[in-house]
Amino acid sequence: MxxxxxxxxxxxxxxxxxxxxxxxxxxxxxxxxxxxxxxxxxxxxxxxxxxxxxxxxxxxxxxxxxxxxxxxxxxxxxxxxxxxxxxxxxxxxxxxxxxxxxxxxxxxxxxxxxxxxxxxxxxxxxxxxxxPEVISTIMAKREEPVDRLTPREQEVLALMAEGRSNQAIASALFVTEKAVAKHTNSIFAKLDLPVADDDNRRVRAVLAWLRV
Amino acid sequence: MEEKPGPLRLTGFAALQLLMFPLVLVTVVFVVLGGVLTVVTVGIPILLAALPSLHWITDRHRSMAAQTLGHDVPANRLPSTGQPLFTRLQTWARDPMTWRELTWALVIVPVGFILSLLTVLLLLVVVTGAFWWYGAPHIMRLRAMLDRALLSRGHTGQLEQRVVDLTVSRADTVDHSAAELRRIERDLHDGAQARLVALGMTLGMADDLFARDPEAARKLVTEARDTTGAALGDLRSVVRGIHPPVLADRGLAGAVQALALDMAVPVEVTTDLAGRPPAPVESAVYFAIAECLANIGKHAAAANGWVELRWTDGCLHAVVGDDGRGGADVNAGTGMRGVMRRLAAFDGTMRVSSPAGGPTLITLEVPCALSLPRTTPSSGTA
CATH class of the missing domain: 3.40.50.2300 (Response regulator)
Structure with a gap:
């Protein structure tokens, strides 16, 4: 690097x-x-x-x-x-x-x-x-399309925005990595993100969440 | 003011003044009568009717004098609206303007009557038309000057009032700054300073433990790291309270955008500033808007908010609005009073319109100049 x-x-x-x-x-x-x-x-x-x-x-x-x-x-x-x-x-x-x-x-x-x-x-x-400080001010807002996400999915998305991997999210939320993967797929679907490689979709989901 | 009235309009004023002459006489009689009779109480209701009548008459004459002379003829009465009747009467009695108005009615009005009569006659007696055309403006100007001499405080009086206002606002400003410094001192003492002391202790203990119990020492070091984070958080909030970095970076328009973004309700920001106001004004207006927005978040139960920033005619205008439940009371909390005191140091004003059921509109105005252009008109929704 x-x-x-x-x-x-x-x-x-x-x-x-x-x-x-x-x-x-x-x-x-x-x-x-x-x-x-x-x-x-x-x-x-x-x-x-x-x-x-x-x-x-x-x-x-x-x-x-x-x-x-x-x-x-x-x-x-x-x-x-x-x-x-x-x-x-x-x-x-x-x-x-x-x-x-x-x-x-x-x-x-x-x-x-x-x-x-x-x-x-x-x-x-x-x-x-x-x-996380930026994330927490955004978390205070509940707006479309993020409104469609369940509270758990919003938590996952917030951790995703902080740059955490699925593994890190799993340990932060005390769930299995498989459960996190299920949540991320659901987030991608609810935010209407086109199929692409996982990294790219993660970035797009975060951008959508920040409404930019 | 707009252009001065012509001879015909001035003659109209003169005719109006002639018509009001009997009313002046009657009012003066009642004021004097009421004044004398206050010793036996019946004078009080008489005065309560006669003095407002005197105010009305003098206000009409002020307005005519102002138009004739082409500049303001302010009344400068002591504020009495909203007071109970008896207190209001006391205010009127204390007010030097009441006595000036009475003197005006007794001394100026008879002289003025002659001048106004002359103006009207010059027109009516058709052969003197030429004298009227050239004379009316001069005669009516004389009359207006006589009216102004007693109906408005002179230059000295106005300066005296200004000195009183400035003394009050300066004392408030000094109080406000002293209170701010105390608050900052307390915040540093209870926050960052205390945490740094704790940090020193934790590291000291870790130092002792390293040889005997490296694992426990490592835990203490992790704890120390968390304490530095908390101390930095404290310092950040103190800095934001003194002068928010985003205000230094982006000026008022950018800083207000940043404030709006942090709101839980969407706040639309429209700015039209061709440059930056002086730093102290920027800071006062920023904290005023921050307070208004915080109140929207806390009390208004609004679905939408908006902020407009505009600079026209040597004055910075800021409007903060929301579609919430209304009924905001400026005097309810210390926050808004602090805002008003801070703005008063720059001759700034705040008006609140908040009927029950909303919407709430808070208008801030601060006279100031703008420096070199840095920000451009922009708008956006947060």
Whole structure:
């Protein structure tokens, strides 16, 4: 896994690099602002990028904008966006292109190293990993077409949006993997998702749920 | 104001003033009579009828003077609507404007009567038509100036009122800021600070245990990691309360979109801002809208909500509406009062229309300038 890391805080940048390299990733470039990020991505063959939302020069949301720009240029380029706070608005903007390979997490989640690295892997493989905090605000809404889902199916879909595998969902909900597979198939059917490979359908289900 | 009235319309004013002259006389007699008779109670009902009549007459003259002069002639009476009758009478008696109006009726009206009569006669005695054409505007202007001199507080009076308003709103603002700082201090003390202390203790215990019981130490480290997560959560909520990051990133329009998205009911946001208002105004309006939306979520039982943001004529307008049950009371909670105090620091106002059964409409207006364009008109449903 060859990654570009963009984070302006030196402590956090070094921490991220150490943590990713310890888990088998190769960091091809580490930058501290959005401008050099664009250059680094052009000059290096990378499988994905891990970005901080707030970076120089304006310290607002250039990381997010950079992520959207990269994906406009290189369709479906995997990005994992990290931030000190999460907004549903930003999650929707990241997913607006209708493609997967997007992660959007609170920086706190990095503390759970195993789960975080697994999340990065899933994003690079084309999946979506959305922060539980975003998921919980969406869970508060009950709207069509998600209304048609049973409460159990909604739980499964929420965990799917967090980027969990069927196996992880099964252990989180204390059910068998087979039961989870039954739920996911039912979700795909209720959301009228065309038959395709499982990964692609998972992404589509999450996108439908986020209403983007 | 629109263009000034011509000689014919001015003569109309003069004729109206002549017609009202007897009414002025009668009203003055009753006010004086009522004032004297208050010692034996019967004066009170007389005053309760005569003073509103005086207010009505003076308001008509203010309106005519305003049109003649081409600028506002405000009444600046002390607010008395909604007070019980007797308190209202006391307010009127205390109000310097009542005394000015009475003086006006006694002093200006006889002089003004002559001026108005002159204007009407110049027209009626046809041969003086030329004098009328050139004279009427000047005569009526003189009359309007005389009326304004007593019926409206002078420049100094208005400035005095402004100073009183500013003193009150400044004191409120200082109170509000002090309360906010206390709240932030308390939140940090009880939240993140306490958690960091606990974190230090947990790590200390883990340090002790590593040699003797590595498994227990590992559990403590996991616990410590969870505590850092909770401490960060606390800090995030404090930061949101001070200045929400999305407001810094996206300005008012984007931040309101983000608020709307987090609502359980769909909220449509329409914005038409050619630039960004000053940061303190943005922040005050953001928290005002956040409070309104929170109330929709808590009390309105609405199926739909909407927010409109617009900037026209040097004023930022925000309307927050919902199709819920209505009956919202601004004075019921501390939240809305805080919002009003915060807006008052920028001469902002809030109006609430919430009949029982809905819909509820809250209109916020804050005079301000817009800076360089950054946001574009957009709309969307959350």
């Amino acid at each position: 060859r990654l570009v890391v963009a984070e302006d805080n030196a402590l956090l940048r070094d921490g991220l690099i150490r943590l990713l390299e310890a888990n088998g990733a190769t960091i091809v470039a580490a930058v501290d602002n959005a401008t050099t990020l664009a250059v680094a991505l052009r000059e290096n063959e990378a499988d994905g990028a891990v970005l901080d939302v707030r970076m120089p020069p304006t310290f607002t949301d250039e990381g997010l904008r950079a992520a959207i720009d990269i994906r406009a240029e290189r369709t479906g380029f995997p990005v994992m966006v990290l931030s000190q706070y999460v907004e549903q608005l930003y999650a929707r903007e990241l997913l607006a292109s209708g493609q997967g390979a997007v992660g959007y997490l609170l920086k706190d989640r990095v503390a759970n190293v195993g789960e975080f690295v697994d999340g990065v892997r899933r994003v690079v493989a084309g999946g979506t990993v959305i922060d």
